[in-house]
Amino acid sequence: MTTHRIAVIPGDGIGREVVPAGLEALRATAGRFGITLAFDHFDFASAEYWQKHGTMLPPDWEPTLRQYDAIFFGAVGWPEVVPDHISLWGSLLQFRRTFDQYVNLRPCRLMPGVRSPLAGREPGDIDFVVVRENTEGEYSSIGGRIFEGTERETVMQETVMTRVGVDRVLRFAFEQAARRPEQHLTSATKSNGISISMPYWDERVAAMASEFAAVRVDKFHIDALAAQFVLHPEWFDVVVASNLFGDILSDLGPACTGTLGIAPSANINPDRAHPSLFEPVHGSAPDIAGRGIANPVGQIWCGSMMLDHLGHPEAAAHLLGAIEDVLALGPSEAPLTPDLHGKGTTVELGEAIATRV
Amino acid sequence: MTTHRIAVIPGDGIGREVVPAGLEALRATAGRFGITLAFDHFDFASAEYWQKHGTMLPPDWEPTLRQYDAIFFGAVGWPEVVPDHISLWGSLLQFRRTFDQYVNLRPCRLMPGVRSPLAGREPGDIDFVVVRENTEGEYSSIGGRIFEGTERETVMQETVMTRVGVDRVLRFAFEQAARRPEQHLTSATKSNGISISMPYWDERVAAMASEFAAVRVDKFHIDALAAQFVLHPEWFDVVVASNLFGDILSDLGPACTGTLGIAPSANINPDRAHPSLFEPVHGSAPDIAGRGIANPVGQIWCGSMMLDHLGHPEAAAHLLGAIEDVLALGPSEAPLTPDLHGKGTTVELGEAIATRV
Numbered sequence A, B: 001m002t003t004h005r006i007a008v009i010p011g012d013g014i015g016r017e018v019v020p021a022g023l024e025a026l027r028a029t030a031g032r033f034g035i036t037l038a039f040d041h042f043d044f045a046s047a048e049y050w051q052k053h054g055t056m057l058p059p060d061w062e063p064t065l066r067q068y069d070a071i072f073f074g075a076v077g078w079p080e081v082v083p084d085h086i087s088l089w090g091s092l093l094q095f096r097r098t099f100d101q102y103v104n105l106r107p108c109r110l111m112p113g114v115r116s117p118l119a120g121r122e123p124g125d126i127d128f129v130v131v132r133e134n135t136e137g138e139y140s141s142i143g144g145r146i147f148e149g150t151e152r153e154t155v156m157q158e159t160v161m162t163r164v165g166v167d168r169v170l171r172f173a174f175e176q177a178a179r180r181p182e183q184h185l186t187s188a189t190k191s192n193g194i195s196i197s198m199p200y201w202d203e204r205v206a207a208m209a210s211e212f213a214a215v216r217v218d219k220f221h222i223d224a225l226a227a228q229f230v231l232h233p234e235w236f237d238v239v240v241a242s243n244l245f246g247d248i249l250s251d252l253g254p255a256c257t258g259t260l261g262i263a264p265s266a267n268i269n270p271d272r273a274h275p276s277l278f279e280p281v282h283g284s285a286p287d288i289a290g291r292g293i294a295n296p297v298g299q300i301w302c303g304s305m306m307l308d309h310l311g312h313p314e315a316a317a318h319l320l321g322a323i324e325d326v327l328a329l330g331p332s333e334a335p336l337t338p339d340l341h342g343k344g345t346t347v348e349l350g351e352a353i354a355t356r357v
């Protein structure tokens, strides 16, 4: 019986509150399915670590984390202590790049019992997945400033797209689409305005489409696509997007399903050459941190995605089912958190789901 | 009595259908307020022109258009005939850059009689303006490809932000905010991920804020901001954004107010050294073009913004009032177009508004 070794990194803010709830649900599920999970906790990738050490990570972070089968991650960012671009490029964005987690998979589903801000939408109307490129594109670290501090100051930042980087995430997205009943892939572009990188993206989509004849492909410019997420979320099945566009769509999508608090994400290296990382879409949320009211569902759903990745699809489905069952009870029957219009706490909602498991 | 000379460019698709409705409403308003408008029509900046001439514009387009006090523009883009990045960079984006229309002003308001896709939202809940940088940023033409056609193919595109370019649009936005009752400015950023250009944007916002002590300033990363447009549109008053982020937000905002069909935009050179351009936010809409059902309200509202820019605020307000009055009748009393849940045509709705004027 294999033991799956999991590195646990709570990070900052509500990351520290929702990770314990995620672990509790994972333990319950593992127990039920006879899966052995071994958790090791790390305090790096946090503002507190930064305050003590002046860096976000210890020098040996890479070999350390490489020993694990997966990383269960909370959230990072505490701008009062360390600017976001330093904390993020010093941790999460570093992990994604170093461990070549080139797919960021973000399911977006209107759950039973959750109220959508969109009028008249029911569970089933919104159920798609965003496949986000996760290592290159607009998130480059190339660029700089010239004539600094003068009236002529000019700042440049490169977007970088490579054939390898674009094709591999497109292939993953096409494969996902091919496996789903609708077989429908939407590509997010902006080739009318961003006239060098985005036409290239379109070209590669067209080339890949020829290999997947059964998949219906369409494309929307990102401005129009954002609008259609609100007007016609039922149109979408698999949405593939560059790093930045995927980032935007995978916050907007969950907002349309009621709250960012329930949305999970899987930062995957599909080749399994490196550990993958599972983190909720929401951030550290300094505005509500410390009050015990953060929604743990995103983190728990991450646990489900992690179980699936580790080769336990049944356990993953069971945990997701438990989440759905508890949400479906609604705010009067279940201890749902305030973002779900309830009065429950992080701990209470986490326990309700673990119990249900 | 001055004559305002207006260059009219219908462009492609529904641009040709809504521009006549816009002109009719403008003529009616001008008549009522004793304003003299002289319109000259141009067929360039269209796919038809491209088919005839192999370019989007004639060689003397710049001195030609410079003679006008404003440009009344429909929409451009017909990808079956000419790729979007060629048609757009060969016309609209060229105009914005050459005429230094560095502010793109895009009001976003839930109108009486229009159904929002957001549950429970009433007119008054959504009423903000997006101030979009319009000449630089992510819409640069710098970049290219290397190792073309091989597995090593790499594509780069620069984002370019200048002190001059960022500061002038921020100043405009702060001035707008200072004049409005709420005095609230929201900056769209992504400085946690886009770690060179966006931290610079944040820095300039902070510097400018010190000159406008009365304006309450906050910032959101673009992913979270897109989510909040759906969850809390009532939070926003003036939103300032880079070229790309402004593009996205100014489609998403109008979607939250029911339809892109009513949204106008003003591409302004506030220094009045060059002609400004007024165009609806929607594009040429190949999917509904030729059917006579496009919503002319965005184009007519552009006419109102143009009158304001030409120094006729009363006439502008009157025309906007006429739009509101007709929309408020709702789809059963007024010939609203299908996107407004009615059965009216472009011509009918245009006439109803012109008559109301």
Ligand SMILES: CC(C)[C@H](C(=O)O)[C@@H](O)C(=O)O
Pocket (backbone or CB within 6 Å): A192, A193, A223, B077, B088, B093, B247, B281, B283
């Ligand atoms: C057509 C396109 C290039 C343009 C833009 O991206 O600026 C449009 O979306 C707009 O918002 O005016």
Ligand SMILES: CC(C)[C@H](C(=O)O)[C@@H](O)C(=O)O
Pocket (backbone or CB within 6 Å): A077, A088, A093, A247, A281, A283, B192, B193, B223
């Ligand atoms: C925190 C931030 C850098 C990150 C991103 O932009 O990728 C986050 O928004 C996400 O979506 O995981």
